[in-house]
Amino acid sequence: METKEFLAALGDALEPSRVVLDPDITSGFSRDMMPLAPSGTPLAVVFPIDTAEVAAIVKLCAAARIPIVPRGAGSGLTGAANAVDGAVTMVMTRMNAILEIDQGNRLAVVQPGVVNLDFRTAVESCGLFYAPDPSSYDWCTIGGNLSTNAGGLCCVKYGVTTDAVLGLEVVLASGEVLRTGRRTVKGVAGYDLTKLLVGSEGTLCIITEATLALRPKPAAPVTLVAAFASTEAAGEAVSGAIRAGLVPSLLEIMDATCIRAVEAKHGTKVLGDGETPAALLIGQSDAGAGVGRREMDELEVVCLRAGATFAYVTDDLAEGRMLLQARRDVLSSLEMFGTWLTDDVSVPRTRIAELISACEKISAQVGLTIGVVGHAGDGNMHPTIVYDAADPAQAAAAELAFGLMLDAGRALGGTVTGEHGVGRIKQDFLAREIGPVGLDLHRRIKNALDPDGLFNPGSMFTEAPTPAG
């Protein structure tokens, strides 16, 4: 099929307003939030409104052998939603309905384009709770969360996106519609296709609907903040918390670079007039009814035993929010000093201090500021490089540091991505981590589901298409 003919067929399949060819508009859909990833120019950007339209577009693309890049809000941090030259970018944001909230069975059925925060708010109004809360929760979509198996701050207690998915409706590369999973709490009928498809970064299917497990709304959190004179002491506190059997609902760490950035942004010291500490831990418990307070009091003792120079526990919600806000402000504070490039390394929880120390060495080696912030309770750290993107030497140094930190994480028994995914920036690191047998198995599964390489070529481990001649 000629391109012209294909575009005409696309125009017939969708309302004109939902097939966009104007480069001034389509260029707005060429990238996500990862500055390092390659991106191309989409042939067209389409906005389907239901599963039938998705299936029709997939069939048209399959017939014309034109690849498809599925895309949510574009909040991703690996370029997995970046446009590919000559491919159709399929934007799922118009399929944003919450189809059902079933309180009796604690589940919901949603379309992929619903924004995480909108969904959270809707279920909370029913006394329920959707746990996965990536930092971009106020604008990322559930479909993107599913495609990347997104995590967030609550993971330490409640797990990641895959732990909340009961079933999916997807469109396969053949254009067929497949329903996986179930509406029951448990079910083992056949292979766990649901969990295979979650986290597949748009390379195996287009997600058109999801059935999600909900939890009872937890109690209002009790918050702890603790300051340390060394990152080792903070790391020891995290290990101590695990050994003590504590299960906080949130346990975050910030190093001195991040703390100073936040202090600079707000023009105030986080600990009043005291010195800037080497590390801060911020913990919460949502166990409620006195238990939350006791858990945070126990964590305070663990922190003090590990050498905390300051520790404070509060039941006051506004105060707790304010303390947590310092954590949430890290990226925007670092941004005042240059472009940020955030990495995503997950290490065993006992190795956090070693990872921070490795990042300090890498910072010195490449001559760039690196602030370490992360989900200490589950070992998923986001060392963030600050650099001048207009300076090619600094950009090269940033890319070097990005990779060195992944190598450091792997050397500590970790993985090259805890929650952001592989996308178009970590293919080589993925290949090294999973090895040739694992890579071969990935290719065989990809080939079984998408033999013509229709979905998201160039992401994860798949071949980028050769540009049309």
Next chain:
Amino acid sequence: METKEFLAALGDALEPSRVVLDPDITSGFSRDMMPLAPSGTPLAVVFPIDTAEVAAIVKLCAAARIPIVPRGAGSGLTGAANAVDGAVTMVMTRMNAILEIDQGNRLAVVQPGVVNLDFRTAVESCGLFYAPDPSSYDWCTIGGNLSTNAGGLCCVKYGVTTDAVLGLEVVLASGEVLRTGRRTVKGVAGYDLTKLLVGSEGTLCIITEATLALRPKPAAPVTLVAAFASTEAAGEAVSGAIRAGLVPSLLEIMDATCIRAVEAKHGTKVLGDGETPAALLIGQSDAGAGVGRREMDELEVVCLRAGATFAYVTDDLAEGRMLLQARRDVLSSLEMFGTWLTDDVSVPRTRIAELISACEKISAQVGLTIGVVGHAGDGNMHPTIVYDAADPAQAAAAELAFGLMLDAGRALGGTVTGEHGVGRIKQDFLAREIGPVGLDLHRRIKNALDPDGLFNPGSMFTEAPTPAG
């Protein structure tokens, strides 16, 4: 390769004591605990002691095109470990080491042959907890739990086996060794092969090692028992508990048939001299520190509001164990009246009473006793048929009832297996549940991983081998 030549090569690969050809011994490995499933005569039964031996056997079998049935303790309830004529049965019970318990990272590394109870006991001695607890936990193996994605009584709070698996080592059909997953809490490097392989019932690989997530050891449980004059009222109590936001660590139901069987076995009424109730709920909370008591007190109120004729909460551990023992004694009590055939239907939690009512109708229709027992808190029910296996008419009626209950569960929005799996008894039900698109995708994945159909032929959806002529 001739069979004789193959057996000689097998004899060269393993110590003589670990290759068994004597039919008197191999016949002991021909079946699991499901009376309805077909089974054959193994060509040989092998007992590998390490991954290298597993890989060597797989390569030999692949070269000779002789299928392999992997097997743990044989506690399965679907015939998935039943011998296949002319195939090698690979018994994993000698690979039963607990390789590591890492308290700082709350994880363990085990071989597949370790018995669930032995593993639980070992981690509990370190102050940790492994949640999945199938009813056969005192003799089933972790490898079998992984292959079936086993559940248990704790699922309602802690999830099923897949929720506790961080990574696997497996031998593929090529004989290659693959490591999946990670030792970190979070990780999204590549497809989630770990969760694809868990629950694949031995049809995709042989599991040789698993890295398992552990939890802090929970507090001693507080136990509730409540009696109801109708199953509807008991079902309403379960729905009420979910709506009230309760998260018990266990919530089981028994119907009058089960209660009467247990009463007959013990020669005593469960509620003293009172009438046998229509249903019992047994709940526990392990939240500890007063919270457990409060949760069970709240559940008591929910039960009484739903019409419970009796409800009682106890902190006393021995009393709690005794109450739970009535639940654990159901199968052995029903066995006094004939052979039991236990089904495994999972329905949305709001539909439990309807499923019990459907089972009562099916019992009347086929003229056999059916006792309903199950994990009410997650909707996974085990209606159990009692029949005379020596009577062909009763055996046929039992098989009919078995299928009718699955159909009833599906009609209520449920699934044909909550935790036992498909094996060699539910292939047709699986096909109906997942539909032609799902079945085709299963075949494509099977073909991608095991193109020659080496692993566990005849289970789940795979073709049974045609007997050699």
